[in-house]
Amino acid sequence: MKTTELAIVGAGPAGVCAALEAASCGVKVTLIDREEQIGGQLVKQTHKFFGWHEKSAGTRGIVISGDLADQVKANPDICFMGSAEALGYFQDDGVLLLETPVGIQKLKPERLLIATGASEKMILFPGNDLPGVYGAGAVQTLMNVHGVRPGKSVLMIGSGNIGLIVSYQLAQAGVKVAAVVEALPNIGGYAVHASKIRRLGIPIYTRHSIKEAYGTACVEGAIIWQLDDNWQGIAGTEKQLDVDVICLATGLTPLCEFLWQAGAEMAYIPELGGFVPLYDENMETTVEGVYVAGDAACIEEASTAMAEGRLAGLAIAYSLGKVPADEFSRKRAESLKELDELRAGPTSGAIVKGLAVMKEQMRKRVSQ
Numbered sequence: 001m002k003t004t005e006l007a008i009v010g011a012g013p014a015g016v017c018a019a020l021e022a023a024s025c026g027v028k029v030t031l032i033d034r035e036e037q038i039g040g041q042l043v044k045q046t047h048k049f050f051g052w053h054e055k056s057a058g059t060r061g062i063v064i065s066g067d068l069a070d071q072v073k074a075n076p077d078i079c080f081m082g083s084a085e086a087l088g089y090f091q092d093d094g095v096l097l098l099e100t101p102v103g104i105q106k107l108k109p110e111r112l113l114i115a116t117g118a119s120e121k122m123i124l125f126p127g128n129d130l131p132g133v134y135g136a137g138a139v140q141t142l143m144n145v146h147g148v149r150p151g152k153s154v155l156m157i158g159s160g161n162i163g164l165i166v167s168y169q170l171a172q173a174g175v176k177v178a179a180v181v182e183a184l185p186n187i188g189g190y191a192v193h194a195s196k197i198r199r200l201g202i203p204i205y206t207r208h209s210i211k212e213a214y215g216t217a218c219v220e221g222a223i224i225w226q227l228d229d230n231w232q233g234i235a236g237t238e239k240q241l242d243v244d245v246i247c248l249a250t251g252l253t254p255l256c257e258f259l260w261q262a263g264a265e266m267a268y269i270p271e272l273g274g275f276v277p278l279y280d281e282n283m284e285t286t287v288e289g290v291y292v293a294g295d296a297a298c299i300e301e302a303s304t305a306m307a308e309g310r311l312a313g314l315a316i317a318y319s320l321g322k323v324p325a326d327e328f329s330r331k332r333a334e335s336l337k338e339l340d341e342l343r344a345g346p347t348s349g350a351i352v353k354g355l356a357v358m359k360e361q362m363r364k365r366v367s368q
């Protein structure tokens with residue numbers, strides 16, 4: 001069986017930054033991703049990044065991922081296993097099972113970091129199982145990675161940044177965006193993205209949702225309607241839209257199956273995206289030696305995923321005896337400050353609240 005000092009599942013911004021940080025301290029890293037390319041979600045993000053941090057805001061995600069991939073490839077202490085899907089983690093003997101292009105392999109790491117990102121949330125409505133109903137990430141993958149338009153006319157559900165950005169990209173690709181609907185009374189994303197959509201003549205209906213999708217073998221249209229104060233559709237407000245694609249940008253939830261398998265204590269914290277592992281200030285879960293970073297820990301942004309990755313990589317290197325205590329304390333304080341700064345913006349209120357719930361649960365656990 002192969003062994004490694006640190007195995008990282010997920011080569012998105014969180015996993016890559018953890019790998020680079022740990023390797024810079026002398027840790028031998030195996031970085032695993034089911035995709036061939038390094039970068040996770042960033043490889044499909046052709047837009048200029050939202051966020052306000054000087055290190056990434058304004059740069060295209062695809063440029064950031066290219067830069068990270070170059071750094072990984074140039075680092076002799078990182079072994080990147082692409083097209084390798086982690087299938088499971090055996091809690092009793094600490095072994096990862098991988099499906100690789102050369103067959104099934106077992107890997108026993110001294111430390112494990114789960115940086116698997118997130119999965120998209122579906123919503124319930126009649127016809128949501130028809131071909132033509134997509135998640136926004138899937139639409140981005142089709143268009144920006146494979147150069148394929150998902151259809152001719154789209155109804156976008158959700159006006160957060162992702163819904164707005166993907167609507168804009170659809171329009172740029174020559175796809176008609178019939179409307180964006182948003183259940184909340186206000187648009188969720190940044191005004192700059194909403195303005196771009198409106199300038200293209202795309203209506204954004206707040207306090208609206210989808211009533212149903214219809215079609216025989218695939219989506220042929222959708223009915224939207226206005227919502228009342230109890231989130232119920234108001235009869236008589238229906239609008240019919242001729243669309244062949246319904247795109248759901250209704251949120252993400254952490255992908256943390258391996259943490260369940262590892263026996264990590266999990267908690268349902270809606271502000272962080274759903275079920276998340278409890279973890280401490282070093283990003284270590286309640287299972288010693290098993291760490292988490294990025295969207296798998298809490299649904300946020302790539303800038304925080306990168307900062308969390310660096311923090312986890314540093315803490316792992318320290319736990320392996322590769323970093324002196326004073327250097328670890330200094331660099332850890334810098335990382336925590338960076339995360340605090342990233343979360344000081346007006347849109348981070350819910351995250352800060354969710355993290356406080358997590359901290360309290362960890363405190364109670366330690367004092368038991």
Ligand SMILES: Cc1cc2nc3c(=O)[nH]c(=O)nc-3n(C[C@H](O)[C@H](O)[C@H](O)COP(=O)(O)OP(=O)(O)OC[C@H]3O[C@@H](n4cnc5c(N)ncnc54)[C@H](O)[C@@H]3O)c2cc1C
Pocket residue numbers: 009010011012013014015032033034035039040041042045047048049050051084085086087115116117118136137140162165166255293294295296300301302303305
């Ligand atoms: C449409 C869209 C637009 C966005 N725009 C922005 C933006 O402008 N600014 C911003 O800051 N953030 C943006 N985000 C959010 C940002 O992309 C994420 O927060 C960030 O990518 C999270 O990084 P991560 O490393 O945690 O996960 P990911 O980037 O999702 O990477 C996870 C990696 O894990 C791999 N993986 C998962 N399971 C397995 C397995 N079992 N075996 C092997 N590999 C596995 C995946 O293939 C993937 O490569 C956007 C997100 C979306 C969906």
